[in-house]
Amino acid sequence: MGFQSQDHPEYVCKLRKALYGLKQTPRVWYGKIAEFLTKSGYSVTPANSSLFIKANEGKLAIVLVYVDDLIITGNDEAEIRQTKENLSVRFQMKELRQLKHFLGLEVDRTHEGIFLCQQKYAKDLLKRFRMLECKSTSTPMELNVKMCAHEGKDLEDATMYRQLVGSLIYLTLTRPDISYAVGVMSRYMQNPKKPHLDAVRRILRYVKSTIDYGLLYNKGEDYKLVGYCDADYAGDHDTRRSTTGSRKYMVDTVDE
Template sequence: MVRVLLALAASKSWKLWQMDVKNAFLHGEIDQDIYMEQPSGFQSKRHQDYEGKLAIVLVYVDDLIITGDNDSEIERTRENLFVRFQMKELGELKHFIGLEIDQSNKGRFLCQQKYAKDLLKKYGMLECKPIAKPIEVNARLCSEEGKDLEDVTMYQQIVGILIYFTLSRPDIAYAVGVVSRFIQIPKKPQLEAVCQILRYVKGTIDLGLLYKKSGVCKIVGYCDADYGGDHDTRRSTTGYVFNLGSGAISWCSKRQPTVSLSTTEAEYRAMAMAAQESTWLIHLMRDLHQLDDYPMILRRDNLSAFCLAENPVFHARTKYVEVHYHFVREKVLQEEIEMSHVKTDDQVADILTKGLSNTKFTEFKKQLGMMTKAEL
């Protein structure tokens, strides 16, 4: 949600403000029953009250981001919050739940530079030799290979920190997903893989996502699957990413829950996960009054899965694909999603499903809207 708001604000040239609620109430005890009712004036139909003045408030516990398309409406919202709560004005948005937001002539830049430095310093990697990518091509990690670690605590702590680091770093999402599979009983090869991620982070410590001032708010998605890529279970890995304007706002790199019997099945499972995410994004953009009447484009490089979504005649030949994955077909018929074929060499979602060559890895990072602070 934070990335969506940043991308939207950048494309529309909206200002972003931050406020804080005094959080003493979080530690208080409730000594009586509390009942809630629907606020007066609530309308069940969406967009009914929207008159061209929009103020958006994003709340995370006691931290708030406020933005919108009308300065007077934003100011009125801020004043109302001060009347009803004990608030602290923090000015224009710069930090939010560990994320750093910089404003430049190009747009809004999201990174976790301090978080990266603290991570490397804590585990003695601040002076390590950097490398060009977080995981090697055809990297093979198995639970039964390698020497046991005497103490698994450090491994578990680093992986936990890296998972949070993926909030702004889709480039390490696949590598972190792989090492997290071994968090219960890691071995020496897995620890070496974690150290490789840290060495990559050292060389890209100020890398982040740039959301440009483009005025373009169209969402485009990419999805892919690496068939049978997990050497322990032979499950496939789903990868998808959605860009809003110039930068990535949502991504996933996740091992599929069951073994797929073909590349088509693995790809179609990935497509189904991406379709679910696209549905959530569509509803979110509608709530923000920013969705035009167009289907969301979902690009993939597997022709069999593409035909399966577009043509119901193929369904009879693929009965092993679970019925609920035909959710994708329904979304295509409802014109919420438009399937689009993309060449394998241009499949950005590959960065979330497998280790890549240096050339491809660098190119896909650019397509995700990633750059360093020095490049701003």
């Protein structure tokens, strides 16, 4: 803590209240909010310790914790209202009404459903890497292109390549159409070459032409989980390894 008693140098401080700036703060806060939600009947999900769910006879209330921000949603309006009231009694909080922006994600409610996109994030990405005025393209990768790990000239600054690919990985949250291309280019993060950078820039050119793309969650109650998988044979030119992949979709049975 930066303080030592001259009379008792062997003493240590017992922290009675975690303050902002201390390493223990996030853990202490999470412990507080998790304890409160658990006592309120919520259960933490095994896949995500920040996601709490309360289900009762088909009704659902969901709380997502991100540092000291909470997203509260679900179809149980009475439980959501009660949770907000209980939270305001236990903690000092400010309600920001309907969610519109969260960590670069944009949420738009329409008559068709909920539309998620990262349009501003994508524009900032193009601006950051000086691609705002680039020529757009209709596909994220060239047809039948084969990337190799050791062909091409070394990059003078590999850091930019890693930052670019990392930023594109985050963009795939609402842009599954670039997931394959970004996944391929992420294989060369350790030692990227000039052809790899050119391929990543092509992804940015595609993003520019599809800047308003996103995910639309349609209104509806009847959904089913549908899965697809595929594989190639020795598709990796460097290792001769095969590549497998799978996709899962929530399909509206009404539209089938």
